[in-house]
Each structure stands twice: as C-alpha cells, then as structure tokens.
Amino acid sequence: MRKMFRLGTSPTIGTLILPGEPLIKIAERLDATIKLTIEPCDKIIAGVKNKTYELGLIESPIFDDELVYKEWMEDELVICSLNPLPENLAEEDLSHCTLLCRNTNSPTRVFINDFFNKVNLSYETFYSLSEIDNASAAIQGIKWSKPNKEHPTVAIVSELAIEEELKKDTLHRSRIKGKPMIRKFYLIYDRSEGTPSYVEDIITYLREEQ
Structure with a gap:
C-alpha cells in the first residue's frame, strides 16, 4: 500500500493550480497517495507546525522561525x-x-x-x-x-x-x-525535520509548470 502524504494548501493554490496533472505528478514523485486539504494560510501554517501536514503551499506568508519558506511562484x-x-x-x-x-x-x-x-x-x-x-x-x-x-x-x-x-x-x-x-507563493515545511529530499524536487517541478 502506498504511503499517505498530507499536503495543505491555501485556496488559490489548492483549487486553481494543483488539481489535475500537477497533483498527479507530485504524487508520482513522492510515490505516495496525496491527502489534499484546502484551508486559509494561517491554518496551513499552524498545521505544518503541529505535524498535521508534511508540506504546505501558501500565498500569504506569516513568517515563523520554526518553519522554512521556499519561494516557487509569483x-x-x-x-x-x-x-x-x-x-x-x-x-x-x-x-x-x-x-x-x-x-x-x-x-x-x-x-x-x-x-x-x-x-x-x-x-x-x-x-x-x-x-x-x-x-x-x-x-x-x-x-x-x-x-x-x-x-x-x-x-x-x-x-x-x-x-x-x-x-x-x-x-x-x-x-x-x-x-x-x-505576491509570492511559498512552499513551507517544519525546520526541525531538516530539508526533506523531496522538497527541492517538488519545487523544481512546480517552477517548471508555471
């Protein structure tokens, strides 16, 4: 059984950018089933911090020292x-x-x-x-x-x-x-997790798809 990957996104990204081919490609790169949750940016940030989400994609950053923010789109x-x-x-x-x-x-x-x-x-x-x-x-x-x-x-x-x-x-x-x-879109993850190997791969893919 494929592992479950918990991805949280803000509304613009989750409803307009990821559905369809991008989400399928991300799932293939992670070799996982994506559980996508769409919430406001502040809830995605809180969710990444409390481990509800392994990765977040947001458009309105509230910067937090516990998280890493990677720009990927304007x-x-x-x-x-x-x-x-x-x-x-x-x-x-x-x-x-x-x-x-x-x-x-x-x-x-x-x-x-x-x-x-x-x-x-x-x-x-x-x-x-x-x-x-x-x-x-x-x-x-x-x-x-x-x-x-x-x-x-x-x-x-x-x-x-x-x-x-x-x-x-x-x-x-x-x-x-x-x-x-x-404004910029950001990929965010928990700083305490280090830099997961999949992060740069996903960022590269998302940038290529702009």
Whole structure:
C-alpha cells in the first residue's frame, strides 16, 4: 500500500493550480497517495507546525522561525469588475468604486494594505467597502453585482482565479496606477525535520509548470 502524504494548501493554490496533472505528478514523485486539504494560510501554517501536514503551499506568508519558506511562484492581484473599466485606475477612478474586500485580519488584506501604502492609497480611497470571507465569495459577488456606472463594484483577486472569465470576457481586469501587485507563493515545511529530499524536487517541478 502506498504511503499517505498530507499536503495543505491555501485556496488559490489548492483549487486553481494543483488539481489535475500537477497533483498527479507530485504524487508520482513522492510515490505516495496525496491527502489534499484546502484551508486559509494561517491554518496551513499552524498545521505544518503541529505535524498535521508534511508540506504546505501558501500565498500569504506569516513568517515563523520554526518553519522554512521556499519561494516557487509569483501571482498578480488585479482589480476585477463585471464591466470594463480603464486598464489603469487612478485614485479618482477608485474613489467611485465599491470594493468587496477581505476581512480586516486577513493576510491578503494586510498584503493589499501594504501595497496601498506604497502607492499613497488606502481602503478609505474607495467609495465604500463591503467585507467578504474569501476570494471565491468576492468573485461571485462581482458576477452577481448590478451594473452601476456611477459606483461600479470591484474586488482585488488573483489573476489566476479569474483566468477563464478573462478569456471569455465575462469579467474584466484593471491595475491600480499601472503598478503590478505581485505576491509570492511559498512552499513551507517544519525546520526541525531538516530539508526533506523531496522538497527541492517538488519545487523544481512546480517552477517548471508555471
């Protein structure tokens, strides 16, 4: 019987990047059956620390000295809207938008807030805010939003998460002030375990698949 390998991933990675061929290839390289669990980043980090997961793949790192973090991919967050907006949104444009945003303590919101600080913006720049629990809820909220030229509803989401919708023109993408909002994906494991032999192999494979 093949051994069980416990892999924890954050939602974007677990639902959009790993399903299908990548997960099959990782299982082959490990010669194991993959038990994949999708949870928020903070729970994946806690799970790696308490040995619930042997490996974690996350997009919003909360750095912890007990863990090793390996970068393996970049992801761009973009403004998502139901109807086309200018390709590059200035502060004046944003001030008319209703933003579907993550909860205050969400790692993604913290990352976006840091980006806003760098470009002299804030969440208060937007016309109004509406908090949601996760990226899927944000995307569905945009899809079901009523057209409003005066105050369009937007969300900041992973471009990977709306890749198919962009191809079909059912959703549209803009950037803030023409500046890419780039975050990194990380592979994490317990520092006390040393560096498992499979880590570099998996990282190499994931990078090749970008």
